[in-house]
Amino acid sequence: MEEGHSLNIEQCKKISATAISSVDSFSQHQIVLSYSGGRIVVAGSGMKIVNFSKTSGSFAATGTITGVKYLAAGGSLKQKLFK
Numbered sequence: 673m674e675e676g677h678s679l680n681i682e683q684c685k686k687i688s689a690t691a692i693s694s695v696d697s698f699s700q701h702q703i704v705l706s707y708s709g710g711r712i713v714v715a716g717s718g719m720k721i722v723n724f725s726k727t728s729g730s731f732a733a734t735g736t737i738t739g740v741k742y743l744a745a746g747g748s749l750k751q752k753l754f755k
Contacts (some may be wrong), residue, residue, distance in 0.1 A: 676690070677689070678690045685736065686733070686735075687737070687740075687755070688723075689729065702714065703719055703721065707729075714733065715741070717736045717738070718735040719734070719735030
């Protein structure tokens, strides 16, 4: 059973998402999330995770958000070799 996924950015200051399975890495400049379709890379500055629930899949962070990139599941051979 696959859940629906959503991502919302408010005024480049707050990001929230649903159906997130894990937070793979985080710093003040980048947060990497996993969901059923692959990974999401959130770039910015001064970012802080304010909510993450593995059971409900909800995620929220604040800071200055400068970009969001979706990476499909599977990825390239280079990505698989150098995790």
